Amino acid sequence: MVSLQERAISVDExxxxxxxxxxxxxxxxxxxxxxxxxxxxxLGLEYSAYAPMAESEMxxxxxxxxxxxxxxxVAIVHRVGAIGIGEVSVAVAxxxxxxxxxxxxxxxxxxxxxxxxxxxxxxLFEDGAAWVEGEEGLAAP
Amino acid sequence: MNVRVRLFASLADLAxxxxxxxxxxxxxxxxxxxxxxxxxxxRLAEVRARPRAACDLVYADWDxxxxxxxxxxxxxxxxxx
Numbered sequence: 001m002v003s004l005q006e007r008a009i010s011v012d013e014x015x016x017x018x019x020x021x022x023x024x025x026x027x028x029x030x031x032x033x034x035x036x037x038x039x040x041x042x043l044g045l046e047y048s049a050y051a052p053m054a055e056s057e058m059x060x061x062x063x064x065x066x067x068x069x070x071x072x073x074v075a076i077v078h079r080v081g082a083i084g085i086g087e088v089s090v091a092v093a094x095x096x097x098x099x100x101x102x103x104x105x106x107x108x109x110x111x112x113x114x115x116x117x118x119x120x121x122x123x124l125f126e127d128g129a130a131w132v133e134g135e136e137g138l139a140a141p
Numbered sequence: 142m143n144v145r146v147r148l149f150a151s152l153a154d155l156a157x158x159x160x161x162x163x164x165x166x167x168x169x170x171x172x173x174x175x176x177x178x179x180x181x182x183x184r185l186a187e188v189r190a191r192p193r194a195a196c197d198l199v200y201a202d203w204d205x206x207x208x209x210x211x212x213x214x215x216x217x218x219x220x221x222x
Contacts, residue, residue, distance in 0.1 A: 113221060
């Protein structure tokens with residue numbers, strides 16, 4: 001299951017999308033909005049997305065995670081729009097028969113999402129706002 | 142031929158637009174489209190690192206021909222998650 005949504009993320013719903021009677025392990029990752037960034041106080045976040053491509057990339061990550069780690073179900077949910085400090089911005093849940101694959105797959109899924117899914121975070125400060133530029137990107141022309 | 146261009150985050154702020162239609166010659170590459178955009182929106186010259194490009198929702202190399210492509214997006218380094 002993948003979802004790009006404005007409404008608040010329900011951890012219960014994310015877990016319910018992943019868990020099942022055949023699986024003995026569910027690994028859950030939550031990304032939450034932090035109140036500091038590079039020494040400055042952050043008042044809130046705004047996420048913007050290239051929605052159709054973000055959804056297709058998230059589905060691609062879901063498929064690749066399942067096949068690469070042999071896990072049963074993967075749920076990936078990312079919010080867009082305004083996020084308050086402490087709120088959940090992204091959730092990844094992976095269910096598998098045993099815990100090792102679930103934990104490894106969960107890490108892979110969130111790491112890959114952060115590298116490839118076209119979503120951008122804007123940090124709101126007292127004196128302005130700024131887009132966060134990710135680590136990846138081609139060398140300057 | 143007409144191509145829809147999508148810009149996001151800092152690129153959209155610099156250009157002042159998030160979406161527009163650009164007319165290009167057949168055989169134009171992604172790089173050629175970027176040059177056309179930079180000519181229309183001077184502030185795109187402030188971009189330090191070359192953004193990534195996507196053609197019809199799939200990441201694309203900058204030398205890719207636009208023939209058959211309906212929409213090109215220029216993406217700053219992503220920061221989701």
